[in-house]
Amino acid sequence: MLIFVIVLTSCANNHDSKQLVEKPEEVAPPIQKEPEIYTATLSAIGDILIHEPIYQEAFIGDNQYSFSDMFAQVKPFLERADITIANSESIIGGQDIGLSSYPQFNSPYEVGDVLKEVGVDVVNMANNHTLDRGEQAILNATNYWNKLGITYIGASTSAKEAEQIKTLTVNQITFSFLGYTYGTNGLQVPEGKDYLVNYIDEEKIKVDIQKAKETSDIIVLNLHMGDEYSRTQNENQEKIAQLAADLGVHIILFHHSHVLQPVKWYTGKTGNQTFVIHSLGNFLSSQDEIYRQIGALLELDVKKTITYDKEGKTYTTVEINHPKLLPTYVEFQNWKNYKILPLYKVTEEQLPNAKILYSEIKTHMSQYVSNLHFIEDESK
Secondary structure, three states: OHHHHHHHHHHHHHHHHHHHOOOOOOOOOOOOOOOEEEEEEEEEEEEEOOOHHHHHHHEEEOOEEOOHHHHOOOHHHHOOOOEEEEEOOOOOOOHHHOOEOOOOOEOOOHHHHHHHHOOOOEEEOOOOOOOOOHHHHHHHHHHHHHHHOOEEEOEOOOHHHHOOOEEEEEOOEEEEEEEEEOOOOOOOOOOOOHHHEOEOOHHHHHHHHHHHHHHOOEEEEEEEOOOOOOOOOOHHHHHHHHHHHHOOOOEEEEEOOOOEEEEEEEEOOOOOEEEEEEEEEEEEOOOOOHHHHEEEEEEEEEEEEEEEOOOOOEEEEEEEEEEEEEEEEEEEEOOEEEEEEEHHHOOOOOOOOHHHHHHHHHHHHOOOOOOOEEOOOOOO
């Protein structure tokens, strides 16, 4: 009987021992997500400055205008990008307040129509002609841009709107747009209405850039400044471009000089790269000296990459790549027959020494960026 009890006890002890050494289930390691990559293209053109001979030619009767033929040969290039920006130099205050030319411009609403037609998404309104025809022209223009679904920057209709950062999102990439001018030809905003136009003020620009960082991936800064008719940037342009690069702006578009000025990469204080074109020149105007008839379409590729670590935390980087330029030429004879042409297509009959001029423009524009590509094909 004693032996029997001992055997049972031994068996029970063996059973308990087996339970203690059981291995826990193996947990699979977390799977690290693959990076997400998004891309978009952004393009920009310079001054849309509608002198009287241009809107006279565009007149089609019954107080209406059409500018479509003038843009026909550059339309395929303008339509290529996901987002296209233009500098609306002469305000589209419309026919009701009377059209006017230099020195105080007011253009037909149909200028907005043609920009919409060719694919423009954003217009900068901050320039030295913003106040040419007063507050009413600004209100008329902003109402019409809203009607067209085109985002305007650099001018506002209220203090509340002036505090907003305008953005557009394409392919999961959010772009913010800012615009400022050095002045308005001595004209002053009405008392209490500083919001009507954005002037270049470093402190305001710093605040706006910080707000833009909080709401967007890419910051595009439009600055209306520089020496008129100078083919090179001045020290003030370089100073503010460096400031903006240090603040993290990605793209800077200068206007005002009415002639092309070179492109350049600026390095910010954190090592970030900012792409700058110091002047986009005139895209459409009636100015008749050769370099004032040459403008450009700038095209940039934007890449956004989201990476994940093993814990699932995200890290986002953005890049500006493959800068491309399409130099353009405003052709006209005796203040008639206005057409915007790709410069590479212009013949010697249309412009004497056209090929030599085109080569010189390419050298001038790429002097700081040797790998600047020049567009010579309508397809991407």
